[in-house]
Amino acid sequence: MKMIEGVGVLVLIGICAGCQQPGGPMGKGGGKKMTGAEFVAQLDKNNDNLVSAEEFDGPAEIFAELDANGDGFLSEDEAPTGPPPGGERGGRR
Numbered sequence: 744m745k746m747i748e749g750v751g752v753l754v755l756i757g758i759c760a761g762c763q764q765p766g767g768p769m770g771k772g773g774g775k776k777m778t779g780a781e782f783v784a785q786l787d788k789n790n791d792n793l794v795s796a797e798e799f800d801g802p803a804e805i806f807a808e809l810d811a812n813g814d815g816f817l818s819e820d821e822a823p824t825g826p827p828p829g830g831e832r833g834g835r836r
C-alpha cells in the first residue's frame with residue numbers, strides 16, 4: 744500500500760508539473776500555474792468540459808482521489824492546479 748501511495752504522490756507531482764504553462768520556471772513566463780479550466784481543456788477529448796476516467800492520463804487511484812463528488816468525471820473545480828498538499832516530496836533539487 745505504501746508503494747501505491749508513493750507512486751500516487753509522484754504521479755500527482757508529475758501531473759501538476761505538467762500544469763506549468765510553456766515558459767514556466769525554465770523559460771520566460773514566470774511559472775504561471777495552469778487553471779482548472781486549462782487542465783480540463785488539455786485532457787477533454789470529447790469537448791464536454793469534463794475529464795472522464797478514460798480521458799485521464801494518470802492512474803485510476805489518482806483519478807478517484809481527484810473526483811471529489813464521485814460522479815466519474817473531473818470538473819474544473821476538481822482539477823489539480825499545483826503540487827499536492829505538503830509540497831513536493833522526494834526527487835532531487
